[in-house]
Amino acid sequence: MNQPETIEETVTGIPNGKLGMWVFLSSEVMLFGGFISSYVVLRTGSGFFPIPAKELLGIPLATLNTFVLITSSVTMVLALDAIQKANQKGLIRNLAITILLGFCFLAIKSYEYPHKWHEGITISSNLFGSFYFTLTGLHGLHVIGGIAFNIYILVNAIKGCYTQDHCERVEYAGLYWHFVDLVWVILFPIFYLL
Amino acid sequence: MQTEHLESHPETFIRKWIFSLDHKTIGLQYMFTSLIFLLFGFSLVLLMRWQLAYPGSALPLIGYYLPDSIAAGGVMHPAGYNALGAMHGTIMIFLGVVPLGVGAFGNYFLPLQIGAKDMAFPRINMTSYWVYFIGGVLMLASFFVPGGAAQSGWTSYVPLSILSPGQTMWLLAMTFLITSSLLGSINFIVTTLNLRAPGLTWSRLPLFVWAQFVTALLLLFAFPVLQAGAILQLLDRIAKTSFFIPSGLIVGGAPVEYAGGGSALLWQHLFWFLAHPEVYVLLLPAMGIVAEILANGTRKPIFGYKEIAGSFCFIGVLSFMVWAHHMFVSGMKTSLSYLFMTTTMIISVPSVAIITCFLLSLKGASIQFKLPMLFALAFLPMFGIGGLTGLPLGFTPTDVYLHDTYYVIGHFHYVVVTGSLIALMGGIYYWFPKMFGRKMNEFWGKIHFWTTIVFMNGIFFPMFIQGLAGVQRRLYDPTVQAHNLVVQPTNVLMTYSAILLMIAQIPFIVNFFVSIFKGEKTEDNPWQATTLEWACPSPPLPHKNFEKIPTVYKGPYEYNVPGEAKDFSPQHLP
Numbered sequence: 001m002n003q004p005e006t007i008e009e010t011v012t013g014i015p016n017g018k019l020g021m022w023v024f025l026s027s028e029v030m031l032f033g034g035f036i037s038s039y040v041v042l043r044t045g046s047g048f049f050p051i052p053a054k055e056l057l058g059i060p061l062a063t064l065n066t067f068v069l070i071t072s073s074v075t076m077v078l079a080l081d082a083i084q085k086a087n088q089k090g091l092i093r094n095l096a097i098t099i100l101l102g103f104c105f106l107a108i109k110s111y112e113y114p115h116k117w118h119e120g121i122t123i124s125s126n127l128f129g130s131f132y133f134t135l136t137g138l139h140g141l142h143v144i145g146g147i148a149f150n151i152y153i154l155v156n157a158i159k160g161c162y163t164q165d166h167c168e169r170v171e172y173a174g175l176y177w178h179f180v181d182l183v184w185v186i187l188f189p190i191f192y193l194l
Numbered sequence: 195m196q197t198e199h200l201e202s203h204p205e206t207f208i209r210k211w212i213f214s215l216d217h218k219t220i221g222l223q224y225m226f227t228s229l230i231f232l233l234f235g236f237s238l239v240l241l242m243r244w245q246l247a248y249p250g251s252a253l254p255l256i257g258y259y260l261p262d263s264i265a266a267g268g269v270m271h272p273a274g275y276n277a278l279g280a281m282h283g284t285i286m287i288f289l290g291v292v293p294l295g296v297g298a299f300g301n302y303f304l305p306l307q308i309g310a311k312d313m314a315f316p317r318i319n320m321t322s323y324w325v326y327f328i329g330g331v332l333m334l335a336s337f338f339v340p341g342g343a344a345q346s347g348w349t350s351y352v353p354l355s356i357l358s359p360g361q362t363m364w365l366l367a368m369t370f371l372i373t374s375s376l377l378g379s380i381n382f383i384v385t386t387l388n389l390r391a392p393g394l395t396w397s398r399l400p401l402f403v404w405a406q407f408v409t410a411l412l413l414l415f416a417f418p419v420l421q422a423g424a425i426l427q428l429l430d431r432i433a434k435t436s437f438f439i440p441s442g443l444i445v446g447g448a449p450v451e452y453a454g455g456g457s458a459l460l461w462q463h464l465f466w467f468l469a470h471p472e473v474y475v476l477l478l479p480a481m482g483i484v485a486e487i488l489a490n491g492t493r494k495p496i497f498g499y500k501e502i503a504g505s506f507c508f509i510g511v512l513s514f515m516v517w518a519h520h521m522f523v524s525g526m527k528t529s530l531s532y533l534f535m536t537t538t539m540i541i542s543v544p545s546v547a548i549i550t551c552f553l554l555s556l557k558g559a560s561i562q563f564k565l566p567m568l569f570a571l572a573f574l575p576m577f578g579i580g581g582l583t584g585l586p587l588g589f590t591p592t593d594v595y596l597h598d599t600y601y602v603i604g605h606f607h608y609v610v611v612t613g614s615l616i617a618l619m620g621g622i623y624y625w626f627p628k629m630f631g632r633k634m635n636e637f638w639g640k641i642h643f644w645t646t647i648v649f650m651n652g653i654f655f656p657m658f659i660q661g662l663a664g665v666q667r668r669l670y671d672p673t674v675q676a677h678n679l680v681v682q683p684t685n686v687l688m689t690y691s692a693i694l695l696m697i698a699q700i701p702f703i704v705n706f707f708v709s710i711f712k713g714e715k716t717e718d719n720p721w722q723a724t725t726l727e728w729a730c731p732s733p734p735l736p737h738k739n740f741e742k743i744p745t746v747y748k749g750p751y752e753y754n755v756p757g758e759a760k761d762f763s764p765q766h767l768p
Contacts, residue, residue: 011387019383019384023379030418030419034420034464035425038437048453123435124453127455134435
């Protein structure tokens with residue numbers, strides 16, 4: 001597994017792994033689509049959907065978190081760009097920063113959660129809390145998955161598995177990481193700003 | 195690289211048969227597992243049928259051996275009946291028919307028919323099977339947890355499902371099954387898009403591949419929504435959220451301890467958004483198999499190849515827009531009913547187009563009544579009954595009368611059992627020589643066919659009569675309602691048909707296993723068929739299928755081409 005895989009000739013010209021990742025992400029869209037549309041349906045249609053005051057939600061911290069995650073997407077792009085220019089050090093450095101920023105996001109989240117519990121917003125308190133913790137929790141799991149994927153890529157990068165012509169897996173990890181980022185960009189406004 | 199690496203080393207037993215990366219072994223694993231689940235799911239319903247024919251009387255032979263959660267002292271009790279009903283539906287659909295049609299046949303024959311060495315992701319393929327297996331074990335294990343298995347039907351309607359025992363196991367098992375089908379569908383889609391043999395354009399693709407491709411897309415887009423619903427329901431059970439618990443819900447005289455505000459209808463929307471495409475997941479692979487067998491048995495090009503492929507795609511798109519026709523009496527807005535009634539009528543058009551093309555393929559043909567052909571021919575009228583009886587359910591005025599009666603049960607059993615399952619059995623007879631290099635016994639196959647067809651109709655046709663007479667589904671004891679007594683004798687007929695149907699499967703099971711070892715040996719292309727799976731040895735070579743990847747020169751069903759010496763002209767020959 002640690003050697004770069006030979007990419008076979010395919011009918012579409014797109015490597016199997018890349019196509020597979022896109023197909024997988026399209027089903028992830030449906031998963032989050034199911035959750036988010038349930039949220040929209042109940043928020044607009046339920047007779048009992050109390051929305052907490054904006055001060056309780058901690059918008060500045062969430063904005064910082066959004067910034068952290070978007071920055072990590074930038075460094076992910078820089079990592080791929082580095083290896084495509086045969087810059088091994090750039091790949092390792094940028095991947096490491098991406099992973100650190102991912103942990104940073106989780107750290108801020110784990111500060112936010114107890115804060116919310118303290119304010120009386122829990123998963124069973126009311127529908128807002130239920131949706132907030134379910135969706136951000138599920139997103140958090142995706143962040144953890146993305147970090148794990150990135151660490152795997154980083155370990156292989158340190159071993160020198162990727163070259164200018166064989167860096168597909170860096171790209172796949174990037175696709176997934178950008179998707180996780182994108183989901184947060186949708187969750188942030190629908191929970192904090194609206 | 196993967197495959198060459200594996201060819202050069204002899205494989206251990208575990209790598210070859212248990213954690214195999216070869217799509218053919220994985221296909222066989224799926225086939226054996228799903229056939230066992232089908233048999234098990236069927237035997238559950240025999241217990242229920244006894245209760246329906248002779249309510250309150252002890253189950254003969256096995257009653258005393260059943261767990262107390264189903265039948266205490268040999269007599270089934272209502273909670274046990276509900277659990278059996280829920281598990282019958284779940285097992286038959288998610289662990290039986292879909293894994294047989296998609297997991298078994300799709301895995302085994304999709305790469306062969308497109309001339310590929312294997313699936314695009316062999317490891318993911320293996321994972322898909324084992325995740326399915328764990329899901330199946332969890333589902334079976336739920337019989338033995340305190341309170342018994344899930345009791346809320348395969349539809350798991352809330353809030354009942356949230357408040358009754360056994361449901362947590364059901365949801366966990368479903369999570370595994372959904373993950374498995376997600377992994378499988380990614381593999382199918384990428385394989386079909388990327389690994390087709392040189393010359394195999396979309397207009398030369400066998401209809402079975404078309405059907406599997408559309409099915410994989412349906413699984414890919416529909417299942418995650420059920421996953422979302424299942425996670426929400428699971429949280430309602432274990433974390434006391436109230437996504438599906440409405441405000442002020444009172445159960446047994448006491449208000450439930452939930453914050454409330456949720457919507458029970460939301461679950462139905464999420465569930466049927468999966469479950470209507472799921473109907474086509476059950477059906478499309480079967481139609482693909484029928485197309486293959488019909489072209490082979492009529493020795494003619496299939497009539498309207500492009501129309502059939504187009505209809506598959508049209509069904510695929512439209513099946514996402516008809517789900518609420520399961521919910522006409524749920525209290526949903528009437529204006530929405532009109533919309534879904536219209537889309538439902540539209541989706542019947544491509545289904546009818548496909549069946550019409552199949553019928554027209556028979557016109558003027560000198561049909562060879564070989565075993566697989568019998569099953570394919572039986573599919574046409576049987577699926578026809580199933581499809582046509584669906585129309586009154588798609589219209590709101592008639593559905594209000596028929597909803598939740600045995601008419602509905604009859605309708606979907608005609609579609610899934612006498613339709614899909616008959617076609618899948620035909621697929622086993624058709625592809626058996628390719629899988630094992632031997633043929634199944636023709637005589638016992640015919641016995642199996644005729645008895646199966648007769649007894650299936652003996653079970654399902656009276657359901658229409660019962661439904662029109664007003665017998666409700668999910669009824670533990672039909673004799674408690676006076677208007678059901680008129681049709682109670684049909685319950686006895688159905689029960690004996692069901693028992694005989696079980697007995698009629700014995701020739702099949704024996705024939706299947708005896709033929710694997712002792713069947714008549716066949717050449718690589720015993721049916722003189724044209725598609726690519728017949729261009730490789732029987733059984734195909736491990737990990738590479740073909741001696742040399744074939745090049746495709748023509749369409750999939752070139753039978754009786756004028757000017758050719760033989761009556762069939764394979765795709766891989768110039």
